[in-house]
Amino acid sequence: MRAMRHFSVxxxxxxSMPILGFGTSAPAKLWGTFFRPELVQxxxxxxxxxxxxxxxxxxxxxxxxxxxxxEELFPKNTDGKLLSDxxxxxxxxxxxxxxxxxxxxxxxxxSNFNCKQLEMILNKPGLKYKPVCNQVECHLYLxxxxxxxxxxSKDIILTAYGVLGSDPxxxxxxxxxxxxxxxxxxxxxxxxxQRTPAQVALRYQLQRGLVVLVKSFTxxxxxxxxxxxxxxxxxxDMKTLDGLNRNLRYFKDTYFADHPDYPFYDEY
Numbered sequence: 001m002r003a004m005r006h007f008s009v010x011x012x013x014x015x016s017m018p019i020l021g022f023g024t025s026a027p028a029k030l031w032g033t034f035f036r037p038e039l040v041q042x043x044x045x046x047x048x049x050x051x052x053x054x055x056x057x058x059x060x061x062x063x064x065x066x067x068x069x070x071e072e073l074f075p076k077n078t079d080g081k082l083l084s085d086x087x088x089x090x091x092x093x094x095x096x097x098x099x100x101x102x103x104x105x106x107x108x109x110x111s112n113f114n115c116k117q118l119e120m121i122l123n124k125p126g127l128k129y130k131p132v133c134n135q136v137e138c139h140l141y142l143x144x145x146x147x148x149x150x151x152x153s154k155d156i157i158l159t160a161y162g163v164l165g166s167d168p169x170x171x172x173x174x175x176x177x178x179x180x181x182x183x184x185x186x187x188x189x190x191x192x193x194q195r196t197p198a199q200v201a202l203r204y205q206l207q208r209g210l211v212v213l214v215k216s217f218t219x220x221x222x223x224x225x226x227x228x229x230x231x232x233x234x235x236x237d238m239k240t241l242d243g244l245n246r247n248l249r250y251f252k253d254t255y256f257a258d259h260p261d262y263p264f265y266d267e268y
């Protein structure tokens with residue numbers, strides 16, 4: 001039980017969530033070639049070994065999206081602009097609360113919310129359940145420090161995706177941005193600890209109190225990405241890595257520029 005507590009975080013609704021998760025988002029063309037079911041199995045096997053357990057509760061994080069055959073996740077008009085509706089966030093949150101009460105979800109949270117949007121939910125009359133987490137892009141070049149402090153003050157877990165950068169094959173990812181894992185400062189710290197740059201980038205976020213989602217297409221790197229619990233970055237290391245922040249987003253704001261609530265990725 002001690003190991004389980006070490007590798008999980010308590011949510012504000014009483015449930016627990018692992019602090020390190022395996023990301024499965026990928027361009028469609030990669031699913032049949034690189035992103036195979038056995039890689040997910042490898043991730044689970046590594047988790048079991050780290051936790052020293054004979055079984056594991058599978059914690060799934062997903063968006064409640066139902067698509068019919070031929071439908072697009074982000075439909076566009078003939079001019080290539082995003083087709084969107086104005087949806088009241090508080091009404092949507094009330095629907096999620098009903099899902100939780102019906103037993104369709106154990107915990108409910110949000111993604112890509114800024115502080116203003118979180119406050120809209122938190123200050124909603126008749127609120128039954130607070131968001132347990134806010135899943136956002138967060139990495140060394142976008143450390144989300146203000147948003148992290150706000151979420152901590154409201155007992156909301158900040159969950160980081162894109163921790164090592166992101167796959168430029170995705171339509172919504174900006175091309176030709178600097179590669180995080182090639183950063184010279186990161187590599188110096190990694191060499192000092194005899195770790196990979198990815199392991200240091202992951203450890204940095206874990207020590208800040210985030211839940212981290214990390215993705216890889218190779219078994220070797222999946223195993224390496226879970227080897228982040230047996231070393232510690234020094235306060236000096238953390239301060240140096242804090243200094244790498246550039247407020248740089250790999251996930252393009254402009255992809256949703258036609259949405260009526262744009263921009264909705266801003267910290268405040």
